Amino acid sequence: MKKSLKIIALVLAALTAQQTNAQNKKLKIITTLSYLQYVTQEVGGDKVDAVALANPKQDPHYVTPTPRMNQLATDADLFIENGLSLDMWAKNVVEASGNPSIQPGSPGHLVATINVPVKELPTEVSRSWGDIHPQGNPHIWLDPFNVRIIAGNIAERLKQLDPGNRDYFQKRFDDYKATLDAAMFGEELIKALGKSGGDILTRKAKNNELIDWLKGRKLEAKLGGWMKKAERLNGMKIMSYHKTYIYFADRFNLQIAGELEEKPGIPPPPQHRDAVVEQIKREGIKVILNDNFYSREAADYVASRTGAKVVITYVDVGAVEAVDSYEKLITYLIEEIDQASS
Amino acid sequence: MSCRLLMIIILLCSIPPVAAGQDGEKPRDQQLDELRREVIQLRQEIAGLRTQLPLGDSTQSGELDQLEERLERRAEQLENKIDAVSRSVAPIAFNPKMVTAVNFAARSDNKEVIDPSPNQSVISNRPFLRTVEVELSSAVDPYASAFAVISLENQANKDFGIDAEEAYGLIKRLPVLESAPLGLKMKIGKYRASIGVDNKIHIHDLPWTTRPLIVSRYLGTDHGEFFESGFNPVGVDFDFYLPNPFPGTTFEMNADVVRAGDIAISNASLATSTLSPVAVRQPAYIGHLNLSKDWSNVHLLNIGASIYDEEGDYATRAYGVDLTYKWAPAEERESHSIVAGGEALMIDHINDALDRIHPYGWFGYLQYQTSYWLYLGARYDWIEESGDAGVVTRNIGLYASYYTTEFLRFRFGYEHRQSDIASQDNLNTIIFDLNLVFGSHPTEPYWVNR
Numbered sequence: 001m002k003k004s005l006k007i008i009a010l011v012l013a014a015l016t017a018q019q020t021n022a023q024n025k026k027l028k029i030i031t032t033l034s035y036l037q038y039v040t041q042e043v044g045g046d047k048v049d050a051v052a053l054a055n056p057k058q059d060p061h062y063v064t065p066t067p068r069m070n071q072l073a074t075d076a077d078l079f080i081e082n083g084l085s086l087d088m089w090a091k092n093v094v095e096a097s098g099n100p101s102i103q104p105g106s107p108g109h110l111v112a113t114i115n116v117p118v119k120e121l122p123t124e125v126s127r128s129w130g131d132i133h134p135q136g137n138p139h140i141w142l143d144p145f146n147v148r149i150i151a152g153n154i155a156e157r158l159k160q161l162d163p164g165n166r167d168y169f170q171k172r173f174d175d176y177k178a179t180l181d182a183a184m185f186g187e188e189l190i191k192a193l194g195k196s197g198g199d200i201l202t203r204k205a206k207n208n209e210l211i212d213w214l215k216g217r218k219l220e221a222k223l224g225g226w227m228k229k230a231e232r233l234n235g236m237k238i239m240s241y242h243k244t245y246i247y248f249a250d251r252f253n254l255q256i257a258g259e260l261e262e263k264p265g266i267p268p269p270p271q272h273r274d275a276v277v278e279q280i281k282r283e284g285i286k287v288i289l290n291d292n293f294y295s296r297e298a299a300d301y302v303a304s305r306t307g308a309k310v311v312i313t314y315v316d317v318g319a320v321e322a323v324d325s326y327e328k329l330i331t332y333l334i335e336e337i338d339q340a341s342s
Numbered sequence: 343m344s345c346r347l348l349m350i351i352i353l354l355c356s357i358p359p360v361a362a363g364q365d366g367e368k369p370r371d372q373q374l375d376e377l378r379r380e381v382i383q384l385r386q387e388i389a390g391l392r393t394q395l396p397l398g399d400s401t402q403s404g405e406l407d408q409l410e411e412r413l414e415r416r417a418e419q420l421e422n423k424i425d426a427v428s429r430s431v432a433p434i435a436f437n438p439k440m441v442t443a444v445n446f447a448a449r450s451d452n453k454e455v456i457d458p459s460p461n462q463s464v465i466s467n468r469p470f471l472r473t474v475e476v477e478l479s480s481a482v483d484p485y486a487s488a489f490a491v492i493s494l495e496n497q498a499n500k501d502f503g504i505d506a507e508e509a510y511g512l513i514k515r516l517p518v519l520e521s522a523p524l525g526l527k528m529k530i531g532k533y534r535a536s537i538g539v540d541n542k543i544h545i546h547d548l549p550w551t552t553r554p555l556i557v558s559r560y561l562g563t564d565h566g567e568f569f570e571s572g573f574n575p576v577g578v579d580f581d582f583y584l585p586n587p588f589p590g591t592t593f594e595m596n597a598d599v600v601r602a603g604d605i606a607i608s609n610a611s612l613a614t615s616t617l618s619p620v621a622v623r624q625p626a627y628i629g630h631l632n633l634s635k636d637w638s639n640v641h642l643l644n645i646g647a648s649i650y651d652e653e654g655d656y657a658t659r660a661y662g663v664d665l666t667y668k669w670a671p672a673e674e675r676e677s678h679s680i681v682a683g684g685e686a687l688m689i690d691h692i693n694d695a696l697d698r699i700h701p702y703g704w705f706g707y708l709q710y711q712t713s714y715w716l717y718l719g720a721r722y723d724w725i726e727e728s729g730d731a732g733v734v735t736r737n738i739g740l741y742a743s744y745y746t747t748e749f750l751r752f753r754f755g756y757e758h759r760q761s762d763i764a765s766q767d768n769l770n771t772i773i774f775d776l777n778l779v780f781g782s783h784p785t786e787p788y789w790v791n792r
Contacts, residue, residue, distance in 0.1 A: 055672045059675055059676065062675060064639055064642065066636040067634040067636075067644075068591075068636050071594075095512075099521075099525060199411065203411075267714045293672065293674060294676070
């Protein structure tokens with residue numbers, strides 16, 4: 001009898017331990033890009049383990065899906081991709097993983113940008129226009145307002161996959177949103193407006209009413225963060241190698257005068273480089289943004305004939321130490337452009 | 343004033359959800375335009391109300407802010423819906439993805455070259471449309487996807503043959519087994535077999551203008567080695583991951599059960615003459631083990647071992663090893679890369695004279711990418727003839743590939759051959775090769791980066 005009781009006690013203990021383990025089990029999350037890993041970890045906290053597949057120094061369009069990546073995804077609970085035809089290599093990884101939980105259409109597969117307003121949505125597509133993205137410009141994360149939406153999408157999916165930690169994920173999301181809002185508008189202004197201050201300011205900025213609205217409330221002096229830093233860039237014309245900075249420029253009131261690439265994804269032919277030289281001279285453009293993963297040959301050629309400054313930029317979190325968080329990435333971009341133009 | 347705002351809120355909330363095909367009378371674009379106009383109009387009304395607010399009225403101002411917030415949130419929801427509907431998937435997306443790959447090649451030789459296939463046609467000093475491949479792929483249902491490559495192949499300068507180069511279903515899970523162990527995937531149909539690496543690559547993706555000799559001569563070719571070659575049997579392939587033997591590595595296994603007799607080295611070809619048809623025992627088995635490691639997606643090393651086993655009165659076996667190393671820097675990756683590799687195959691089979699022989703062959707290659715556009719490379723082949731291990735052929739090739747994009751590739755090759763077969767000895771060939779890939783092919787890295 002005693003022996004039986006001992007066995008029952010042991011079985012109960014084992015079951016309880018198993019249940020506790022299941023409760024404590026972290027969600028294993030694979031993201032294509034490092035900024036998605038960063039945001040996922042911010043929202044998921046210690047309830048998730050997020051791993052990014054791409055090297056953040058690498059061109060996100062051209063990542064080699066390797067057996068290591070495929071195997072990492074075999075037991076993932078959630079696979080997050082940027083979508084918009086940027087990280088199309090993700091499809092190969094998802095398919096090769098053989099993991100049914102992360103196939104498109106399952107709760108374990110998330111296209112992070114699903115409800116983010118997209119720019120440059122083409123009405124027609126043709127390969128003769130180069131490496132065009134049929135669903136619009138995918139470099140969406142360089143606008144912090146879009147990352148706010150992406151963080152919300154991630155939070156919702158985490159809640160769905162791990163309903164026991166719903167409140168935890170909601171709180172982490174609220175906290176991260178507050179971090180982004182403070183970085184965007186400055187802590188002082190957010191504090192002055194109270195709990196929903198970030199939401200109000202975000203909408204005002206999206207509608208291009210922010211400054212008038214702040215002036216109306218005599219809050220203009222309290223504006224800080226990236227919006228304040230970027231005031232010096234207001235209206236500045238820049239040239240970029242690829243159409244990477246469309247969202248960034250719109251948010252911080254820069255003007256993208258053009259690209260060194262004549263057609264997206266294809267290195268510029270000599271005649272186009274010369275046309276860019278003429279444009280830069282004509283419009284007095286001082287800065288050329290060249291993503292670190294593109295050859296700087298064309299940018300150097302143009303710079304040597306115009307005096308414009310080439311800024312080699314990193315666009316994903318963790319590419320170098322200076323951009324080891326999303327917040328630092330945006331600060332870095334603003335400061336680099338500001339320094340190059342002054 | 344608050345009443346007017348509440349009216350606006352009611353109006354906004356009363357807007358029905360946007361859905362594709364919701365209103366049979368109005369086209370979707372028209373519905374979206376109307377919603378967009380409505381959102382703009384509501385914003386204008388809010389702005390109008392703001393101007394009517396008396397200066398210094400902080401109570402009403404605060405109230406107005408709150409109401410405006412609710413309106414803005416609703417407007418944002420509507421805008422998101424509009425955006426989502428704009429990007430919604432049209433039913434046409436259920437059609438398979440279709441890609442066409444065209445391979446054109448022209449050769450110039452210093453002596454007459456006769457294709458060894460039954461056609462026995464002269465193939466030297468002339469252009470060929472080597473293949474036109476139409477690739478179709480789509481998800482079948484939540485459990486499987488399907489892939490087919492219908493190939494129009496030049497039969498050594500004698501008309502074209504239509505062939506299902508590949509046609510298979512990829513089963514990822516089943517209702518009875520929702521989650522397969524070890525990432526198991528099952529391929530059923532006809533497919534390019536996992537014997538080494540090169541055999542799995544389609545002709546338009548090759549970095550060279552010709553197939554390595556061990557592939558065309560040992561694994562098979564219907565129309566001569568200058569044309570499409572390789573072993574693509576009918577069977578079942580199980581692809582899964584094994585526990586890692588070394589930290590940071592991936593161990594992947596392919597185990598296949600295929601129809602015996604289709605590989606070039608099989609004695610099945612003798613069955614119709616000297617052997618009885620029962621001499622080939624079905625099925626045959628293929629195994630490929632691949633150990634890989636990548637370093638931050640910059641260096642990638644693959645080491646593989648293959649086996650083909652066909653039992654019967656006159657058993658046929660092939661043992662292979664393959665090695666591929668790729669380097670592509672994270673920065674300026676599109677401009678520079680190095681690929682080096684090689685494969686070796688040893689055969690154990692019965693030849694036409696009914697002798698059991700063990701010929702073997704190998705090839706090694708090196709390719710350097712000098713810029714976005716240009717790749718330079720060399721390949722060396724050494725092979726013993728499958729029918730007579732004492733007869734050796736050596737081939738050295740130099741290649742230059744010029745890519746405008748991954749969809750248009752020009753290749754130039756020079757090959758010098760020395761062989762114990764007199765008709766092939768001291769053969770010099772210059773080959774021009776053009777590959778066009780068009781259709782709904784996604785943007786893919788160049789094959790060296792795959």
